[in-house]
Amino acid sequence: MSRGTIALLGTSADPPTIGHQALLEGLLGEFPRVVTWASDNPSKRHGAELKQRSNLLDRVVQTIGNPRLQLAQDLSSPYAITTLERARQRWPESSLCFVVGSDLATQIPRWKHCDQWLGLCELGIVPRKGWPIEDGDLQGLERLGARPRILSLDIPATASSAVRQASGDDQIPDTLWPLLLEHNLYGFHSSSA
Template sequence: MIAGDGRHVRIGLLGGSFNPAHAGHAHVARVALAALRLDQVWLMVSPGNPLKPARGMAPFAERLASARAVAAPPRILASDAEARLGTRLTWKTLKLLRRRYPRAEFVLIVGADNLTQLPRWNRWREIASGTRLAVLPRPGYTRAALHGRAASVLRRHRRAPGAMWAGRPAHKPWAFVPARLHAASATAIRSARWHSALVSGSNAAS
């Protein structure tokens, strides 16, 4: 991980529960690296998403290990930064990261589902104003997200992915990054594991 050595770098932050991390996360990271001309993408494993129930959430160490398994150093890295910084709120994480890495330019990478949820985030307008935002498609969410409240409020700040770094706008831009949809789903993986465990338990009992 870049350790505040004074270099001017562009870093994409792909946050999430990673419950577990999977090939879809790696796909999104690779797309963002290329489309946004980033130096690195950090898979930011959340200690606990305030908008998600704790039930069914694997321990942090297990989720971090799964992110490390799909990472591809040195450009795609699993990060426990939020746990180390002691924050679960995106606006606070960004504030602390900028303080620690003053020469880094951060881009928040989110799926279309999170663009839909963005107005529920703490200080979401502050996040959108001060941080570049890259939105990638998600099955079943993209159309609604691009016509939703956040997209409407931020409409005049939308740019093409290649224009994200142009100039020094007072309000940071956001972009929709077209990409092939990836079928991997953490929910489906957890469901398959549950089913496998159920079958194994049933076989052992018979």
């Protein structure tokens, strides 16, 4: 466990899956504190409003029920540099580890001001099935100032996109069904009696 380091996990949570839940639980085994939030990804179209996605993610956080895990929605920004500036203001004495899936690691060199924010934190990379991490990718990130750390967590192969395409109902945590049905999110509706 990294002493004093806060793991930061922003996610579209569109919707959160059992993979998100497993990731948060896995991070709790690696870090003394884990902070998450729902964010708008500037390169994606989202299936639900940010507030709804934050509420869904909060339900997952509450279900996990660990006091070392918190939802900090005010860290949310489409840009990692803004999120990290907010986190550094909130926790000036703590080390930060910005966590991404291996599918995003190769995109980071195209993110806004990556050369400025990568040096402000450790970069935690969680391998995703089907998205191998190549040595060349890691070296490219290091040249930009990153301190990459591979987090070997066993995360189920899930994708929010499968849920949005109506082929991943089994990837939704049980705790989310009441909210999804109540608000008719992602095409799920309560059956009328």
